[in-house]
Amino acid sequence: MNKKVLVTGSSRGIGKAIARRLKESGYEVVIHGRSKSDGLLSLSKELGSEFVCFDVGDTLEAKEALSKFSEPFYAVVLNAGIARDAAFPAISEDDWKGVINTNLNSFYNVLNPLIMPMIRAKIGRIVVISSVSGIAGNRGQSNYSASKAGLIGASKSLAIELASRNITVNVVAPGLIMTDMIDENLPLDEIKKLIPAKRFGEAKEVAGIVNFLLTDEAAYITKQVIGVNGGMI
Secondary structure, three states: OOOOOEEOOEEEEEEHHHHHHHHHHOOOEEEEEOOOOOOHHHHHHOOOOOOOOOOOHHHHHHHHHHHHHHOOOOOEEOOOOOOOOOOOHOOOOOHHHHHHHHHHHHHHHHHHHHHHHHHOOOOEEEEEOOHHHHHHHOEEEEHHHHHHHHHHHHHHHHHHHHHHHOOEEEEEEEEEOOOOOOOOOOOHHHOOOOOOOOOOOOHHHHHHHHHHHHHHHOOOOOOEEEOOOOOOO
16 A cells, blocks of 8 residues: 655654654655755654655645655645734734645645545545644634634535545644744743643644554544644633
8 A cells, every 4th residue: 555645844843743653653754844944854864754845835836846746645644834923913914824824725735736646546544733722712823723723624624525535534633732832931830730631742642643543443534623632622
């Protein structure tokens, strides 16, 4: 079976943990970054993995970069995303559009060029990384929450379309995961008190769920939103 998997936004944080976990499971992982950063090149060397660079928010750039892959991917993990937090009145137009474009429009930009080969292969897995903010909302994150909620809706619709083709589409919605996206200037000890588990999650805990969703055991799981949030919702 073809075991090639694309993981977007895999040069750091959750994406990096996912790429490592899938490589350990024997998948042929293609990692992705917007540019040839030191982190991307280092991970490529560590895993012995091919990498591809493009802006997930740019439709034409994504299509051109992905067109070089002649064989269908077995799985695509949509992880790339950004945050530009501020109270709603203080969100600039650029920060609103930038977050929506990178986080939500990437769903179309990445998957549209890849979906027909997967359909013809009649097997595949799509995993979309959303957020607890996309389910419950969060103060200062109306742009981020909107983009992550949009991913959930798009994923559920696509899951219905692809179910008969033996392609599953699921969403993983992390809570507060200790990565470099966590602002260390925040009152982290106070924030932990709001989490029933009383701790931040680890990237490897998200990666484990993604890995499971790619297995044969998960073949009947589709259109689901799986929270990894320590009981926040």
